[in-house]
Amino acid sequence: EAGVAQSPRYKIIEKRQSVAFWCNPISGHATLYWYQQILGQGPKLLIQFQNNGVVDDSQLPKDRFSAERLKGVDSTLKIQPAKLEDSAVYLCASSLGPGLADNEQFFGPGTRLTVL
């Protein structure tokens, strides 16, 4: 079974530029998560989708970050414009569903973003 796929693996941009990350979850997984992991810290949830609807985006900086999951499968996370403090690894994860019984999350390899 294929795991969670993410691209690109690495991205370097200058501040004020925009960037987009892509995630393809495990087939059949209805719930998709984007986490931000700043160096030396644990991952922090940015947004959670259930199919193509947003379940939780309370920690997403909505003035510059946006995310979508139009067909309930792939997802894109965008930053526009990027700031220096956005340098981090962006992790995508998926789970079968949103319920506690299905809460095991499988993570992709992440996208390492460097903002100069």
Place this chain on the structure above:
Amino acid sequence: AQKVTQAQTEISVVEKEDVTLDCVYETRDTTYYLFWYKQPPSGELVFLIRRNSFDEQNEISGRYSWNFQKSTSSFNFTITASQVVDSAVYFCALISGGYNKLIFGAGTRLAVHP
């Protein structure tokens, strides 16, 4: 509020030593889940274990064992006879309340030297 504390920032051991990684959690919910993940240098988070709040039985999987104690709100992880391949950052995490949001601790970096 929910919180996970991993007080040990870095641990360094010599191969074959036993090592315990501490995890203390906070939640007011009676139903919650605790997790451990391993993050090797490649960066991917690898799931190790999930434990729900109603199951306090300790678990052993090969060289890994976990000790869950609700009385002290702790979920500690022990590696027996450590190996160089165990070198990684280990995260303890909590799901509590709705929506399956994983709340991670800051992680413990384990270095196992030959």
